[in-house]
Amino acid sequence: MQQKKISSAWLIDDDKIYLFGLRKMIEISKRCDSITEFSNGSEAIRKLQTMVDSPELLPDIIFLDINMPVMDGWQFLTAFDLLKKQLSRQIIIYMISSSIDDRDIERAKQLDAVKNYIIKPLPFDKLQSIFANEIQ
Numbered sequence: 001m002q003q004k005k006i007s008s009a010w011l012i013d014d015d016k017i018y019l020f021g022l023r024k025m026i027e028i029s030k031r032c033d034s035i036t037e038f039s040n041g042s043e044a045i046r047k048l049q050t051m052v053d054s055p056e057l058l059p060d061i062i063f064l065d066i067n068m069p070v071m072d073g074w075q076f077l078t079a080f081d082l083l084k085k086q087l088s089r090q091i092i093i094y095m096i097s098s099s100i101d102d103r104d105i106e107r108a109k110q111l112d113a114v115k116n117y118i119i120k121p122l123p124f125d126k127l128q129s130i131f132a133n134e135i136q
Helices: 016-029 042-052 073-086 101-112 124-134
Strands: 006-012 032-038 061-064 094-096 115-120
Touching: 006 016, 006 042, 016 032, 016 124, 032 042, 042 073, 061 073, 061 101, 101 115
Parallel strands: 006 032, 006 061, 061 094, 094 115
Antiparallel strands: none
16 A cells, blocks of 8 residues: 655755755655755745745645744744735644754744644654654
8 A cells, every 4th residue: 555645845944964864764754755945944935935826836844944044944934924825725834943942942832833843853753753644
């Protein structure tokens, strides 16, 4: 029996080594057809803005870092909140950060757009669990 897949995942993080590892884990899981990487939130928001009228191109899930240059994760979420009203389908966001600051964790929990806050590194079994829970 073939496992169901997520069609598209976006990785928004400026750490190239972490992105490489996360991409490899997703590829190994064979639970996602397409992976797109962005080094900051601004790049991702600009891309989302071009997809407002093309819901089939929108990502199913976003893995978002907090601390990035240009536009950090919090700024991305503010811009996303304004944009999401124009999007014709829901996008699931997991905030994945090396920050263990309780203020960051609590702030993320207060945001409707954020499904969960995960401290880096994301373990493979947690990634598998995320995919299992998010695939309809």
